[in-house]
Amino acid sequence: METQVGIVGAGPAGLVLARLLELRGISSVVIEARSREYVEQRVRAGVLEQRSVDCLTEAGVADRLHAEGMVHEGIELRFGGKGHRIDFTSLTGGKTITVYGQQEVVKDLIAARLESGLPLLFEVSDVSVDVERPLVRFTHEGSEVELSCDVVAGCDGFHGVCRETIADVLTIYERVYPFAWLGILARSKPSSEELIYSNHERGFALHSMRSPSVTRSYLQVKPEEDLDEWPDERIWEELNARFELDEGFALNEGEIFEKGVTPMRSFVAEPMRHKRLFLAGDAAHIVPPTGAKGMNVAIADVEILAAALERWYASGDESGLESYSSDCLRRVWRVQHFSFFMTSMLHRPADQDPFEAQLQHAQLEYVCSSEAAARSLAENYVGLDKV
Numbered sequence: 001m002e003t004q005v006g007i008v009g010a011g012p013a014g015l016v017l018a019r020l021l022e023l024r025g026i027s028s029v030v031i032e033a034r035s036r037e038y039v040e041q042r043v044r045a046g047v048l049e050q051r052s053v054d055c056l057t058e059a060g061v062a063d064r065l066h067a068e069g070m071v072h073e074g075i076e077l078r079f080g081g082k083g084h085r086i087d088f089t090s091l092t093g094g095k096t097i098t099v100y101g102q103q104e105v106v107k108d109l110i111a112a113r114l115e116s117g118l119p120l121l122f123e124v125s126d127v128s129v130d131v132e133r134p135l136v137r138f139t140h141e142g143s144e145v146e147l148s149c150d151v152v153a154g155c156d157g158f159h160g161v162c163r164e165t166i167a168d169v170l171t172i173y174e175r176v177y178p179f180a181w182l183g184i185l186a187r188s189k190p191s192s193e194e195l196i197y198s199n200h201e202r203g204f205a206l207h208s209m210r211s212p213s214v215t216r217s218y219l220q221v222k223p224e225e226d227l228d229e230w231p232d233e234r235i236w237e238e239l240n241a242r243f244e245l246d247e248g249f250a251l252n253e254g255e256i257f258e259k260g261v262t263p264m265r266s267f268v269a270e271p272m273r274h275k276r277l278f279l280a281g282d283a284a285h286i287v288p289p290t291g292a293k294g295m296n297v298a299i300a301d302v303e304i305l306a307a308a309l310e311r312w313y314a315s316g317d318e319s320g321l322e323s324y325s326s327d328c329l330r331r332v333w334r335v336q337h338f339s340f341f342m343t344s345m346l347h348r349p350a351d352q353d354p355f356e357a358q359l360q361h362a363q364l365e366y367v368c369s370s371e372a373a374a375r376s377l378a379e380n381y382v383g384l385d386k387v
Contacts, residue, residue, distance in 0.1 A: 004026050006134075008127060013298040014153065016303075075195045174266065174267045204218075
């Protein structure tokens, strides 16, 4: 097979890149190790920045997003038995976020790709990348395939083969956090119109939603937490305890139909380009979910890459390709800092001493009482246009 851009991975990064290239008249082949059913059901992030919504809208794949996505104009920070609203629209000149599951974004992108009749191959195996030629080798439906291309986009996630292919030229920055999130999906009406981030003496909790009838909630737990020790009754009891308010509060409870433990880490691989291989999304960086940034920074990566490829194919100008890594990493590190800030401010480490607890409380009080501090949080949460 031959194409201009070989895309390894059919997650948000790979599929958004393929769509942006299609609209620019640049050919691509997308390959994915998992099945279509798997990637369309894989529950991940659910918060889209204004910038990401705009990108998907301009790409013509946001009809369902606008019909079903839930637009939020703020979030609530809850601590000390009180709730404090951070008003995004007033602090950022009208920007919002949209709650719409990553798997729904993926469904929309796959549908658009298939409607265009462009190559999208699922359940490939034995994937390897040659950055010298460049090309991608893989097996599909029992046949060995060699895909020749001008560039390779490594969008195959944290455990993919692309980053490992150039591991010897990368510098790795990593932070593993001493806690994890126990996440649930429940058939219950959301208990709040906006996301609630709670700092409680028993640990962090987050109340989110996926639809008017499905909620997504999280509890801070130990990384080695055993799910068998968390029956539904205990989960609801703990969530209600961590969301308590002085004037009273109770979650809308319902059937829990999915639960899992997600470890927390920060990870950055530099550079994000080596020869004709370009890393994007989770293949290059991971953020803790507290800042709701993972899918958004992946989309930002491929927006930069698509624009650089368009210039190169149109005029031979390689400047955008040469600066791809540095252009992306400015945003990546800003996002890492914001995610670290949110994680540190809201979680209670097991060994936290009283002094650290008071510092954390002071930080929360400042964010909720200072317009400048609240604006900084809001601007980062809804997404910075330029970094």
